[in-house]
Amino acid sequence: MSTMQNKVQANQVSWSPPVIGAGHDFESVNAGIGDIVLQQRHPDGWWVGFGIGFLLLNVLMMAVTWLFMNGTGIWGVNNPVGWAFAIINFVWWIGIGHAGTLISAILLLLNQDWRTSINRFAEAMTIFAVMCAGMFPVIHTGRPWLAFWLFPYPNSMELWPNFRSPLVWDVFAVSTYATVSILFWFVGLVPDFAMFRDRASSKAMQKIYGVLALGWRGSTLHWDRYETAYLLLAGLSTPLVVSVHSVVSFDFAISLIPGWHATIFPPYFVAGAVYAGFAMVLTIAIPLRVAYDMKDFITDRHLDLMARVMLATGLFVGYGYATEAFMSWYSANSFESFMMTNRMGGPSGWAYWLLILCNGLAIQPLWLKSVRSSAVALFIVSMFVNVGMWLERYVIVVTSLQHDYMPSAWGMYYPTVWDIMTFVGTIGLFVTLIFLFIRFLPVISMFEMRTLVPESELKEGGHH
Amino acid sequence: MHAPTHTIHGVMAEFVTPDEFVAALRKIRAAGYTKFDGYSPFPIHEASQAAGLPQNPVALMVLIGGILGGLGGFALATWVSMVGYPVNIGGRPLFSWPAFIPPVFETTVLLASLTAVFGMLAINGLPLLYHPVWNVPAFARASQDRFFVCIEAIDPKFDASSVKTFLAGLGSASVSEVDS
Numbered sequence: 176m177s178t179m180q181n182k183v184q185a186n187q188v189s190w191s192p193p194v195i196g197a198g199h200d201f202e203s204v205n206a207g208i209g210d211i212v213l214q215q216r217h218p219d220g221w222w223v224g225f226g227i228g229f230l231l232l233n234v235l236m237m238a239v240t241w242l243f244m245n246g247t248g249i250w251g252v253n254n255p256v257g258w259a260f261a262i263i264n265f266v267w268w269i270g271i272g273h274a275g276t277l278i279s280a281i282l283l284l285l286n287q288d289w290r291t292s293i294n295r296f297a298e299a300m301t302i303f304a305v306m307c308a309g310m311f312p313v314i315h316t317g318r319p320w321l322a323f324w325l326f327p328y329p330n331s332m333e334l335w336p337n338f339r340s341p342l343v344w345d346v347f348a349v350s351t352y353a354t355v356s357i358l359f360w361f362v363g364l365v366p367d368f369a370m371f372r373d374r375a376s377s378k379a380m381q382k383i384y385g386v387l388a389l390g391w392r393g394s395t396l397h398w399d400r401y402e403t404a405y406l407l408l409a410g411l412s413t414p415l416v417v418s419v420h421s422v423v424s425f426d427f428a429i430s431l432i433p434g435w436h437a438t439i440f441p442p443y444f445v446a447g448a449v450y451a452g453f454a455m456v457l458t459i460a461i462p463l464r465v466a467y468d469m470k471d472f473i474t475d476r477h478l479d480l481m482a483r484v485m486l487a488t489g490l491f492v493g494y495g496y497a498t499e500a501f502m503s504w505y506s507a508n509s510f511e512s513f514m515m516t517n518r519m520g521g522p523s524g525w526a527y528w529l530l531i532l533c534n535g536l537a538i539q540p541l542w543l544k545s546v547r548s549s550a551v552a553l554f555i556v557s558m559f560v561n562v563g564m565w566l567e568r569y570v571i572v573v574t575s576l577q578h579d580y581m582p583s584a585w586g587m588y589y590p591t592v593w594d595i596m597t598f599v600g601t602i603g604l605f606v607t608l609i610f611l612f613i614r615f616l617p618v619i620s621m622f623e624m625r626t627l628v629p630e631s632e633l634k635e636g637g638h639h
Numbered sequence: 640m641h642a643p644t645h646t647i648h649g650v651m652a653e654f655v656t657p658d659e660f661v662a663a664l665r666k667i668r669a670a671g672y673t674k675f676d677g678y679s680p681f682p683i684h685e686a687s688q689a690a691g692l693p694q695n696p697v698a699l700m701v702l703i704g705g706i707l708g709g710l711g712g713f714a715l716a717t718w719v720s721m722v723g724y725p726v727n728i729g730g731r732p733l734f735s736w737p738a739f740i741p742p743v744f745e746t747t748v749l750l751a752s753l754t755a756v757f758g759m760l761a762i763n764g765l766p767l768l769y770h771p772v773w774n775v776p777a778f779a780r781a782s783q784d785r786f787f788v789c790i791e792a793i794d795p796k797f798d799a800s801s802v803k804t805f806l807a808g809l810g811s812a813s814v815s816e817v818d819s
Contacts, residue, residue, distance in 0.1 A: 201680065201784035327719060335724035338716040339738040347745040355752045362756055366782065370680070373779040389760065390767030393781050395664070395677035397763045399687040403697040404759035408752055411701075415748045422741050625681040625784075633685055634658050 195292070195627045196471025204624045205370065208617050211467060213375055217614060218466055225610040231603020238596035239314060247317045249593045256576040256588035261315035263568040264598050266423055267451070268308035268605075269349065270444075270564060273416050274452020275301025276356060279363075280412035283405075289480055291623040292472040296463070296612070297456050298360040303608040304455070305353045307601040312345070314597075326350075341425040348422040355415055359408050362401075365391050366622040420448045427571065433514035434575035437502065443495035447564060450488035450534075453481050454560035459609065461554045463618065472619055479547045485560065486541040492567075493535050510580060522587060523574045526566050533563025648771035648819040649675075649791035650802045651778070652811035657683055660786035663809040664689035667788060670805065674794035678772065678787040680780075700758040701751050708750025712743040774818040789817060 199207075210216060242249060252259045275297040282290035313322045325346045327336050336343045368388035375381045391397070424444035427435035457478065464473040503515035518527050537559035540546040547553065578585045612618070625631055654660040657679070664677050668691050677686050716739040720726075725733050760766065772778050772789060781787050790802050799816065806814045 205783050327715060333724070335719040337724075337726060338720050338742060339728065339735055341741075344741040344745075347742040351745040351749040354749060358752055358756045362759075366681075370782040373782045386768075389765045390770060391765065391782075392770055392772055392778075393678045393680060394763075395679065395683070395686045395690050396692060397765075398679065398682040399692050400695045400697050400759050400763060402682050402684075403695055404701075404755045407698065407701050407755045411705075411748050411752050411755070415745075418741065418744055418748075425741070622681045631657060631681065633661060633683075 195624065196474065199471065199628045200630045201625055201628060204621055204628060205374065207469070207472065208619045208621050208624065209367075209370060209374060211613075212615060212617060213371060213380065215614075220466060221610060221614065225607065225614075228603050228606030228608075228610055231599055232607045233600075233603070234596050235600020235603055238593050238600050241593060242314060242597070243319070247315065249591060250597075251588055251590045251594055253586055253588065255579065255584055255586045256573060258315075258572050258576060259588055260590055260594040260598060261311045262426075263565065263572050264601065265308050265311035265315075266444075266568045266572075267565045268304045268311070268601065269352075269423060270420065270448035270451040271455045272301040272304035272308065272352075272356070272452065273420060273445075273448035274456050275299070275304075276352075276359075276412050276416040277449055277452065278456065279359060280409040280416065283409045284413060288627060289477055291627060292469075292474075292619050293456060293460060293477060293481075294623075295360075295363065295616075295620045296459060296609075296618050297452075298356065298363065299609070299612045299616070299618075300452075300455060300459060301356050302353070302360060303605050303612075304452075305349070305356060306608070307605050309349060309353060310601065312349075341422065341429045344422045345426055348419045352415060352419045355408070355412055359412060362405060362408065363620055364616065365389055366393065366401075367617045367620065369393065370621055371617070417445055420445045432575050432579055433508075433510045434499075434518065434571065437499065439495060439498050439502075443492065443498075446488045446491035446495065447567060450485060450492055450560065451564035453485040453488065454557040454564070457481055457485070457553055457557040458561060461550050461557075463613070465550075467613075467618070469619070472624065475548055475550075478550060478553055479544075482541050482547040482553055482556075485557070486538055489534060489538040489541075489560070496531070496535065513578070514575060517578050518570060518574050521574060521578060523570070523577065526570050526574070530563055530566040530570055533559045533566060537563070646819065647792055647799065648774075648817040649789045649794075649797070650799060650806060651772065651775055651787055651789040651815055651817050652806035652809065653777055653780075653813045653815075654786040654788070654810070655812050657686075657786060659810050660788070661685045661689045663788050663806075663811070666809055667790060667805075670796075672790050672794050672796055674791040674797070676789055676791070678778070678781040678789070680782050680784060680786075696762065697755065697759055700762075701755045704754025704758070705747050705751030709743055709747035711750070712746030713739060715746075716742060771817050771819045775815050777813060777815070785812075792819070 250260065252261070275294075278290050278297040279294040279301075282294070313319045316322060324330075324334075325336065325343075336346070365388060368384045369391035371384035372381055372388045375384060421441035421444065424440035428437060428440040430436060460473055460481075461478070464470050500515055503511040506512075518524070537556055540552065541556060546556075573588050577587055652663065654663060660677060660679060661683065664675075664686055667675050668689065675690070677690055679686060713736075717734065717736070720735065720739075721733045727733075772781075772787075775787075777785070778787060788806070790797065790806070792799075803814050803816075
């Protein structure tokens with residue numbers, strides 16, 4: 176046991192910089208993270224970011240109002256392309272959410288202490304992304320005020336959902352995922368709310384955070400049960416996140432459309448989700464740590480590790496593309512092989528090659544240490560991945576539906592301004608929520624950061 | 640209030656380092672006290688051991704929650720497909736249980752997670768708007784950077800003055816009575 180610990184410590188010295196800057200103690204963690212909210216120390220740039228988000232949020236409100244007044248006919252959806260933007264955006268957003276759960280749950284189970292400074296906002300990102308995602312299937316139903324029909328409940332029509340349909344599985348998967356993500360996030364916030372309650376100087380803050388803290392007082396008895404519950408939630412979230420994107424992929428894979436009906440879909444979708452999510456975490460973390468002077472908490476080592484995960488999952492995704500191409504030939508099925516030629520050289524071929532550029536080529540520089548240690552370069556690569564993963568869903572949803580079996584039933588899809596406004600609008604919702612989160616909640620888990628500072632180490636029995 | 644010892648909630652001592660805190664819990668337990676609790680700004684496994692906490696029931700509760708969620712979800716899917724709204728799809732059996740696995744998995748996770756969170760809060764007696772420990776002004780640091788122990792007045796061995804002397808002898812930074 177001790178040799179293993181020595182080995183771990185030797186490793187930390189030899190190749191990995193620490194996960195927290197030197198010279199930190201309890202108070203510097205409290206002040207560096209908590210006082211941003213308690214003393215409202217926000218740069219003026221906060222208003223710029225929030226303003227842009229809020230402006231785009233209003234675009235969403237307009238697009239959705241017009242949609243509710245006129246129905247889905249204002250979108251470019253048609254026969255045969257009935258899914259289009261609504262489902263592309265749904266899959267894109269929910270995929271982004273998955274990195275948050277991966278960071279908070281899987282890395283917790285694997286004892287990766289570098290997760291501590293990024294898990295809080297990664298979880299926030301998950302929740303906001305799931306909110307954006309969940310909206311699309313609901314508004315795509317055309318009568319969103321009847322969305323509760325999706326759930327099984329006794330009703331006067333004596334109708335029940337079909338449990339053999341992947342779309343019903345999706346309702347269960349996404350609603351469970353949203354619920355568990357919110358619980359996980361909130362439970363993690365409770366001890367930090369208690370710290371806000373105890374440290375706040377204004378009465379209003381003491382009251383609001385006091386209520387949110389639920390009366391948490393850091394009792395040893397409570398911590399013991401809390402830690403068990405938190406660990407079990409992580410253990411439950413881990414298979415959950417895999418199941419959610421697998422179920423999302425079943426929406427496609429269980430149908431008979433060429434390009435959708437493939438057994439590789441579940442793992443390929445899960446890898447793509449983690450890939451897209453890590454890109455979004457980097458997109459948020461890189462400007463955040465500069466704006467709030469948090470380079471001691473979100474260190475260069477964090478960026479490096481996230482870049483490695485992005486590279487690995489990006490290669491999984493690239494393998495998925497290669498398998499799709501190989502199977503379309505190896506299956507000797509004329510519809511499958513036509514699907515691939517259509518995807519590469521058909522009317523939407525530009526999207527396929529742009530996708531290969533963004534998801535396949537743009538990440539290759541991440542092999543180089545110099546690229547992984549440059550925040551600017553990582554930000555640019557993560558932007559390529561954000562775009563690339565959206566294009567992947569566009570290619571899968573649209574090109575497959577445009578030209579499936581009977582040429583007489585083929586069609587084309589062109590988005591309308593309302594499609595674009597709705598999509599851009601959800602980015603506005605996401606950005607608005609992220610900026611509100613930064614303003615009013617601790618962006619890094621303070622109670623977990625305290626366990627990383629040297630002050631918390633027990634001399635007699637190793638680490639806390 | 641029946642007895643004079645019950646007019647206070649207990650006696651609290653403040654510690655600066657986690658080492659002193661864990662050592663204090665160990666000594667309090669060794670001295671034969673049974674009604675006491677530690678307070679720290681982050682979880683400390685050694686503190687749970689030092690305080691002699693029994694195995695907590697959270698894991699068992701979550702297991703039961705998960706089993707109920709799984710059985711409930713499976714019962715729902717089966718009843719809906721066979722009785723509530725039976726649909727013959729290509730002559731396939733109504734009891735098509737493999738297709739129920741994805742939603743049943745989700746209901747299992749859902750109920751287990753709800754049990755983990757609300758069960759943990761319930762056995763901790765949370766949410767709670769008032770607790771006597773907050774009457775000690777220094778206790779505001781229990782969520783920030785200080786460690787506290789409190790021996791409660793309901794302890795059969797409790798005697799305010801002797802407890803104060805005892806806690807002061809453990810290297811505490813301050814000792815104070817906690818008003819109830």
